[in-house]
Amino acid sequence: MSGVESIVPFIVSSWLNVAMYAFELVLCGFYFKRRSRPLLHKLGVWSLIVADGVCVLAVNFNVSLTITGAAFRNPHFFVAPIAAQIITTYVSAVIAQLFFCNLFYTLTHNILVSGVIVVLIAVHLGFSWVSAILLLLDPTATSGISFTTTTVGAVSCAATDIIVAVCLATKFGTLMRETTPGHATRSLVRRILILTVASGSICATITLLMMILLLKNNPAFTFLFVLQGRVYALSILGNFLLGIPTGSVAETTPSEPFGSTFSSPVFHIPDSMAKRSRPRSSVARVSRSVTDETPGISLPCPDHGEESFHLDDLPFTYPHGKADSDEGQSSSAGI
Numbered sequence: 001m002s003g004v005e006s007i008v009p010f011i012v013s014s015w016l017n018v019a020m021y022a023f024e025l026v027l028c029g030f031y032f033k034r035r036s037r038p039l040l041h042k043l044g045v046w047s048l049i050v051a052d053g054v055c056v057l058a059v060n061f062n063v064s065l066t067i068t069g070a071a072f073r074n075p076h077f078f079v080a081p082i083a084a085q086i087i088t089t090y091v092s093a094v095i096a097q098l099f100f101c102n103l104f105y106t107l108t109h110n111i112l113v114s115g116v117i118v119v120l121i122a123v124h125l126g127f128s129w130v131s132a133i134l135l136l137l138d139p140t141a142t143s144g145i146s147f148t149t150t151t152v153g154a155v156s157c158a159a160t161d162i163i164v165a166v167c168l169a170t171k172f173g174t175l176m177r178e179t180t181p182g183h184a185t186r187s188l189v190r191r192i193l194i195l196t197v198a199s200g201s202i203c204a205t206i207t208l209l210m211m212i213l214l215l216k217n218n219p220a221f222t223f224l225f226v227l228q229g230r231v232y233a234l235s236i237l238g239n240f241l242l243g244i245p246t247g248s249v250a251e252t253t254p255s256e257p258f259g260s261t262f263s264s265p266v267f268h269i270p271d272s273m274a275k276r277s278r279p280r281s282s283v284a285r286v287s288r289s290v291t292d293e294t295p296g297i298s299l300p301c302p303d304h305g306e307e308s309f310h311l312d313d314l315p316f317t318y319p320h321g322k323a324d325s326d327e328g329q330s331s332s333a334g335i
Contacts (some may be wrong), residue, residue, distance in 0.1 A: 013226040020230035027237040048233045050286040055088040079139040089229040096232035096330035100164045120160040158211040161204035
């Protein structure tokens with residue numbers, strides 16, 4: 001009976017894993033319906049689909065081996081899907097962390113902090129992949145260097161998520177303090193803060209909890225680890241799909257109910273950022289807002305147009321000032 005009880009959480013996590021992956025595919029379908037997406041963002045989303053798909057198959061295969069008892073007869077046969085799960089999960093983690101890191105660098109141009117985040121990403125990816133390789137070489141090893149590499153990978157991944165979440169929270173907290181005082185303004189800014197920081201905080205919370213469970217050798221670690229990759233993917237896709245496409249503000253008329261075309265508040269693009277990557281599409285040709293004189297939070301208004309700042313359209317920006325975008329049409333990013 002105890003053996004059955006130990007398998008039940010594993011089976012439940014696999015079902016939840018499939019459900020989350022199905023939801024991820026639905027969000028990807030909505031994402032690819034949008035035109036003129038940055039090329040690197042497209043590649044990142046496709047990488048998430050492939051990595052998470054392989055991970056889901058590996059988890060389900062592992063569950064079938066456990067139920068049939070084949071895993072106990074041949075340990076090498078059992079660890080192969082686990083190694084695949086480790087590799088693909090941290091691929092999803094790296095993609096999500098790079099997107100958040102790019103957002104932080106684009107907003108702050110802080111090369112030092114961004115560089116530290118990139119180094120941490122490389123460290124946890126390296127240690128995690130090494131732990132997967134060591135597991136393949138010696139399936140019976142549950143301590144020693146294999147456990148050490150796994151622990152270092154989990155700790156550094158959690159540290160990366162926490163640093164990213166804190167950096168973004170600090171930045172958007174600063175933007176909130178710079179807005180005009182007022183109940184309505186504060187309410188909208190809180191929405192921005194939730195939409196932009198919550199996803200990074202969720203990832204950080206889960207990885208921190210997983211690190212604690214791993215150090216305590218708690219079996220709940222396996223349950224969360226099965227879902228970790230999908231959490232990263234859904235965080236990024238949720239950020240991409242939230243926000244207002246550029247130009248939708250201009251279509252609003254005073255006769256329309258306020259909020260009917262606004263799914264979330266937006267950031268106004270600072271002039272220094274807009275000049276580096278000015279869109280050529282007709283959608284982006286909207287009238288300049290009076291808030292151009294004071295870069296910061298730009299509140300949606302029904303009677304004039306604004307340029308929206310979206311993480312979805314955000315090109316990957318490099319320290320020398322160049323940006324990689326798809327067909328040169330990328331000036332903002334969806335939160």
